[in-house]
Structure formats: C-alpha cells, structure tokens
Amino acid sequence: VSNSTKLILFVEDDSADARLTQRALQKTENSAQVFRVENGDDAVKYLEGQAPFQNRGTHPFPYLMLLDIKLPRRSGLEVLQWVRAQEGGIALLPVVMLTSSRHQADVNKAYAYGVNSYLTKPETYSQLTEMMSALQTYWLRHNEEPIIVEPPDA
Amino acid sequence: MSTKSSVLSRHLPSPDLQSEKIFRQMVESVQDYGIFMLDPEGYIATWNIGAERMKLYTPKEIIGQHFSVFYPPDDIASRKPWRELEAASADGRFEDEGWRLRKNGTRFWANVVITRVNDENGKLLGFGKITRDITDRRQAELRYRLLVEGVTDYAIYSLDPNGNITSWNSGVERIKGYKAEEILGKHFSMFYTPEDRVAGLPNTVLRTAEQEGHFEGEGWRMRKNGERFWCSIVVTPVHDEEGTLTGFSKVTRDITERKFLMEQLQNHAEQLELRVAESERTNAELEAFSYSVSHDLRAPLRTIEGFATALREDYGAQLDQTATEYLGEIAAASVRMNRLVQDLLNYSRISRIEMSLQPTRISDAIRKVVGEVGRNAGKIDVALDDATSVLAHPATLGQVIYNLVSNAVKFAREDVACEVRITTSRLPDGFLRTAVRDNGIGIAPEHQERIFKVFERLHGQEEYPGTGIGLAIVKRGVERMGGRMGVDSKPGEGSEFWFDLMITDPNVEQEQESK
Numbered sequence: 001v002s003n004s005t006k007l008i009l010f011v012e013d014d015s016a017d018a019r020l021t022q023r024a025l026q027k028t029e030n031s032a033q034v035f036r037v038e039n040g041d042d043a044v045k046y047l048e049g050q051a052p053f054q055n056r057g058t059h060p061f062p063y064l065m066l067l068d069i070k071l072p073r074r075s076g077l078e079v080l081q082w083v084r085a086q087e088g089g090i091a092l093l094p095v096v097m098l099t100s101s102r103h104q105a106d107v108n109k110a111y112a113y114g115v116n117s118y119l120t121k122p123e124t125y126s127q128l129t130e131m132m133s134a135l136q137t138y139w140l141r142h143n144e145e146p147i148i149v150e151p152p153d154a
Numbered sequence: 155m156s157t158k159s160s161v162l163s164r165h166l167p168s169p170d171l172q173s174e175k176i177f178r179q180m181v182e183s184v185q186d187y188g189i190f191m192l193d194p195e196g197y198i199a200t201w202n203i204g205a206e207r208m209k210l211y212t213p214k215e216i217i218g219q220h221f222s223v224f225y226p227p228d229d230i231a232s233r234k235p236w237r238e239l240e241a242a243s244a245d246g247r248f249e250d251e252g253w254r255l256r257k258n259g260t261r262f263w264a265n266v267v268i269t270r271v272n273d274e275n276g277k278l279l280g281f282g283k284i285t286r287d288i289t290d291r292r293q294a295e296l297r298y299r300l301l302v303e304g305v306t307d308y309a310i311y312s313l314d315p316n317g318n319i320t321s322w323n324s325g326v327e328r329i330k331g332y333k334a335e336e337i338l339g340k341h342f343s344m345f346y347t348p349e350d351r352v353a354g355l356p357n358t359v360l361r362t363a364e365q366e367g368h369f370e371g372e373g374w375r376m377r378k379n380g381e382r383f384w385c386s387i388v389v390t391p392v393h394d395e396e397g398t399l400t401g402f403s404k405v406t407r408d409i410t411e412r413k414f415l416m417e418q419l420q421n422h423a424e425q426l427e428l429r430v431a432e433s434e435r436t437n438a439e440l441e442a443f444s445y446s447v448s449h450d451l452r453a454p455l456r457t458i459e460g461f462a463t464a465l466r467e468d469y470g471a472q473l474d475q476t477a478t479e480y481l482g483e484i485a486a487a488s489v490r491m492n493r494l495v496q497d498l499l500n501y502s503r504i505s506r507i508e509m510s511l512q513p514t515r516i517s518d519a520i521r522k523v524v525g526e527v528g529r530n531a532g533k534i535d536v537a538l539d540d541a542t543s544v545l546a547h548p549a550t551l552g553q554v555i556y557n558l559v560s561n562a563v564k565f566a567r568e569d570v571a572c573e574v575r576i577t578t579s580r581l582p583d584g585f586l587r588t589a590v591r592d593n594g595i596g597i598a599p600e601h602q603e604r605i606f607k608v609f610e611r612l613h614g615q616e617e618y619p620g621t622g623i624g625l626a627i628v629k630r631g632v633e634r635m636g637g638r639m640g641v642d643s644k645p646g647e648g649s650e651f652w653f654d655l656m657i658t659d660p661n662v663e664q665e666q667e668s669k
Binding site for chain 1: 448449452453460461464489492
C-alpha cells in the first residue's frame, strides 16, 4: 500500500523548523502527505473536524500525529492528554513526540499520558532526514494501524 | 546510788513512791539524751546511760565533778559554764548549742537545755541538764549552708513576708553586684527595673508565689551598676508549722547570655531559612533557564544547519565550489555551537543538581560507554573488576566515563593505531581507581592542570574539534560524587586519566563489621 494516501498531522509552531522537517519527511521514497498546524488548539480542531478543517475530503483523519511539546496556548502534552481522553476512535490515534526537549520529566510525562514514541530532534539535518525516513517506514508501513471510526457528529 | 544522786529523787514532787521509782528508771535508761542533775554550784549529782554513751564517763568517774569538764578551754576561760548556770538560775531555763568534750578529748556539737530545779518553797535545789549530740545535724546544716553560699551561678536569698531581704549567698554578689551588707534588710524590689517597680511587679511576684505556692518567670533585672540583665527566677513561699507565711526563698539565675545566644540562634535559623528559600528559588529559576536555553537557543542553530544543508542539496548544481564550502562552514559552525550549548548545560547541571549517590557497578557503566564509543574507534581493551561497586550518581558516572573514553580515542597520534586500555583496581584506602590509558599525543606537564578548566583547549578546532568543557565536566562530576581525579602523561607517550570513587560493595562492609 502506498503511503501517498496517508496523512501525517504535524504540529509545530516554528515555521522554519516545520519547513525543514516537512522537507525531511518528503526526502524519502514512499513518503506520506503532511499537514501542518501551528498550535495545539488547531490540532484539536483538525482531529474533531471543526472549521476550517471540517472537510474530510481535503482534510482526512490522520494516520499519525507528529507532535511538538513546546507550543503556544495548548502544549503538546495537553493535546496528547486531550486525545487520550476522547471517547471512541480519536483516542486510538498513534502519536509520536518530536521535540528538542530531552527533559526526563517531559519524556516520562509523555509516556504516562500514552504517547506511542518519543523522538528528540537530532543535531544535524542529515540525521533528521534519516530519522524522518525511518519514522515513516516504521509507523506507516510496518506498523498495524487501528481502524478509527470517527463519532457520527464529526 | 550515791548520796548526791539521791538529791533528785528525794526532792522530786511525787505523790507516789512507786511511780517515782519508775520515772527514775526511765530517765536512767534513756540512751539518746544525756540527762543528769547538777547541784546549785554545778557539781554533777546524777548520770544516766545516755550521758555515759555520749560523754564516755561512767557514773563513778563523773559524779561529784564540776560540769565544766565538758567545756572546751576557751569556754572555761570565758567562764561560760558559770554564766549558763546564772542565766538558768535567773530565767528558769537556758538553752545553748556548742562544742562539748568527751572523756577522750574528742568534741561533739551539743544542744543543751539547763533547767532550774526548785524545792517546794522555791529555793534552788540544783539544775536538770539535758544534752543531745546533734553533730550530724549540724554538719548537714553546715554543708547545706556552704552549698548555698558557694553557689555563684545562682543568686539564692530569702525574704521576709514583706519582701525584705533576710539572707543571701555569694551568687547574689556576683550576679547583682551588691555586697551582702548592702542588701540585707533592703526590699528586694531594688533589683527590679524602674518600670517594673512602677507596675508593681515585685509585689505581684510575691502574692502569686503565696497564692499558688510557686512562682517562675523570666525578666529584666538591674545590677548595682545600673546594667540590665535577663534572668529566670523561682520564688517559693516559706511557712511555719502553723501555716503562717514566714517569708520567701528566691533563686535568680542570670541567663542574659543564654537569651542572647538563643536570639542569635533564632536569627541564624531565620536567615538560613531565607537563604535556603532563596537558593531553592534560584535553583528553580536556573533549571527553568537551562531548560529554555536548551530548547530556544539550540532550535535556531539546528535551523541554520538544516537550511545550509538543504541549500547545498537542492541548489548545489547552481553553486560553485567556494559557495558550497561556505555552506559547509555555516553548517559546521552551527553544529559546533549546538554542542557547546549542550556541554555548557551539562556542566552547569552537573554543578547544580542534587546528586543522590547509590551503589553502582562501574564495570557495567564502562562497558556501556565502550559499546557506544568503540564502534567507530580503534582498539579499546578493558580489564575490569566486576565484583566491586562504587558510590556514584549513575548518569554523572556515565558522562564522566564517556568524556574520558571519547577523549582517549580523539587525541590519537596520526601515525600510530589508537589503543585504549581501561582498568579498575582497588586502592588500600577504600577507593576504586578507574584508569583510562591511551597511546595518543600526551600532555605537557605545564598544561596538565589547565585542561580541567572550562573552555581550556590545547588544540585548534581543525586538529582536534571540541568545546573545552569535557574534562571540566569530568572533574566537577567526580568531585561531586566524593571522588578524586588526576592525569599522568608525557607528550608523545600517551596519557592516563584516572578517577577514584568510594567502594560500597558488601564484602568491604562485612570486613569492616567483623573488625
């Protein structure tokens, strides 16, 4: 199955960082689609299918969420907690942290809140490209994803 | 019984001969009191068993002698025995306490009561004399008095019911500065401050003691020179057998110094608490600061390096060689700065964090580092003591070993294959030494101290890249784990960096216990 139909929801506030990461994600063969939102509130809106993301044709429900921790307004950890607290399909969404924080407290909290993987941004860009390639290979090709049925009102 | 002894019995007013006899027998057999009769001139007429025990004369030896034989020479010189008889004769009764002599010349302290005995017509018949040996009681009283007077840390004095001073000890003089003669008879309120006197505190103290049987308190008092001192006082009322208040005993202790020390101690404690709170706040701020530094400061560096790389990759065809090299410099510089920030954060963290030391197997930590570093390095040899644990903070220990091993690999000679040997060995003083030996370039003696300081580098970035913080982290880390470290090195012959940490393995503890 080609990854090109699959979508990664990428939550990152720094536009330069986002641009580089998106480029790294697309550097690999069989890369997925990436949709970026700039903050936690928008991530929640996207997952709930609220405006301006209500059209699931153009904004399909993601296969994976790539989530930064340090975000304006609602932090990555708060978004993660919100996801896991949802009833039904949304709670099952695979979530991978991608952050520059190696703070042990953040790592432990993320796992306690139910993150599926925790990645720290590597030192060099070539390492990031390698990492993003491996990420897609693992989560979008090898990994067996849950079937997510969204609530009917979504 | 002699003629003289019969004087008493003949003249005792007694209606019944039988009871007179019983009475005489009783007197004669009393053992604890010397009871005997003197004729009007003071010659001994009778002698009971108590007198014999006390003064050691048999009746035969003493009857007929003058009672002045019991008095010490001084008393005889001052004619005391005769004066006593005169007094008893005049007043009917005389009581005295004083030294008396036994037959063998030894002295005892006697309580003596001499009573005039009259015949039916009031004519002097003689004297009854009752003597008691109260040497023990006197000694106890003396000891007590010496004790009270000798106490200099406490002012002990007694008051009459109105608060006038009736007795004192040497502590009063020492603490309050008054001579005994200056305070006897004065009212004890003279020790109080003017404001306490106006407020009536001295009277309140006495009335409280009287009503409650006891008063304890602390307060300011005045010395003779006007100086104030802080004292603790205890006042106890004294009553006679009938329960009438006869006065008060008062014990005063100068605790100015103690009060001062307590206040100082409290001040120190408060200051310490403030400082702890401040340093906790500072630490929390530093923690937040370094967290934000690690995130915010490094993120743009990654971006710079990322775009330089992307530019080279995506537009490399349009750039000449110099432009491509420039991009390489930009990328390298940002990577270097990223590492520098990370190392600085590590250094500040290692200096600041609370290190809870725990028994740690150093051989495990070493093998883990060798696994990480050894992948792209030359030969790393280990000879490790697996049985021994040391007292360490595992994360810091890992950093220390990593920095030493990666240095050993990095500072290799160009012409010789890199060989690193890591050993651990027990030292006689309870430490385990870990030594990392390389065959690299070595360090000149004059540089061997400098290299442990932050930012000290002996080589250019071209030769051996680095931040100059690695060994500073090692030194600080080892010191914070209670260890010591050093280096042995000669230029061109390689270096041996070593550090010692305290051994905690059970074998050592058992050895120490069995000793």
